[in-house]
Amino acid sequence: MFLRCAAIGSIGTAAGLALQSQPHSAIAQTPIRRAGGAWLKTSLNAYSFSKPLNDAAKMRGPGMSLFELLEYCAEQNFDAVDPTGYFFPGYPKPPTDKFLNDFKRRAFELGLDLSGTGVRNNFATPDKDARAKDVAHVKEWVEVAARMGAPVLRVFSGTRPEGIAWDKVAQWMADDLRTCVEHAEKFGVIIGIQNHSDFLTTSDEVIKIVKMVDSPWFGAIVDTGFFHGPDPYEHIARVIPFAVNWQIKEKVDTKDGNQKTDFVRLVKLIRAGGYRGYLPIETLSSSGQSYDPKVRVAELLAELRRALQAAA
Secondary structure, three states, X not given: OOEEEOOOOHHHHHHHHHHHOOOOOOOOOOOOOOOOOEEEEXXXXXXXXXXXXXXXXXXXXXXXXXXXXXXXXXXXXXXXXXXXXXXXXXXOOOOOHHHHHHHHHHHHHOOOEEOOEEOOOOOOOOOHHHHHHHHHHHHHHHHHHHHHOOOEEEEEOOOOOOOOOHHHHHHHHHHHHHHHHHHHHHHOOEEXXXXXXXXXXXXXXXXXXXXXXXXXXXXXXXXXXXXXXXXXXXXXXXXXXXXXXXXXXXXXEEOOEEEEOOHHHHHHHHHHOOOEEEEEEEOOOOOOOOOOHHHHHHHHHHHHHHHHHHOO
């Protein structure tokens, strides 16, 4: 589904101008230059099918293969899929060229783009050796992303360690991320950092890390479910100028607890920010509740499509 909005609204523009007005001497990275107005496409993050994909990958039962996930995405007429690295055979080791080539070919046959992929890592830990291993891991999967044709590799910040100042952790994190990004640039892959209710909890923190890394090959994966504060939509709007991909969740985190995402408001913000690209959706199981990912994903996709039409 391709839905275009030529006008860029005041919310995203104001946020972008405010960020650009910050002193260049502090940190140089500026918002992504876009043209042509918003252009939004649908994608599915594979984590929505975490249990069946893990069951198949770890041979715990029939589950669902990544190839079957492609079939499902085609049936639902997604524009793309984000096949998270965890579900590839042998993870954390890179998959074989044959597997990647077969997967890429099948996605093409089904008319699906690959909007990105992702790995597990922790760059917030004070353990230098552990961080070094994760840097090597990210570099390996940068090359996997390039071989697969995925334009973005999603990484995490990590769990904030106790008793260490935020700025100190941010400094070593930015250094490690910069090392990864330098490698990613060689392979034509963008690295995006996801706010995931860990070290990065606000838009200011996300933007600060992006500016510290300071590379056009680095940006934000905007996780709509994990911005803390009275109004998470304000955080989302501020990060849009640096967004390279998304995780569109069913709920947002507010001062009154988790609440159902207002998809019309969210899409209006994304359009106003002039974002062009994929909007991967992700559903999550809840303890004590029945969860059929095929049903939940279809419902969330329908809701997103209604919002795209309503906000046009």
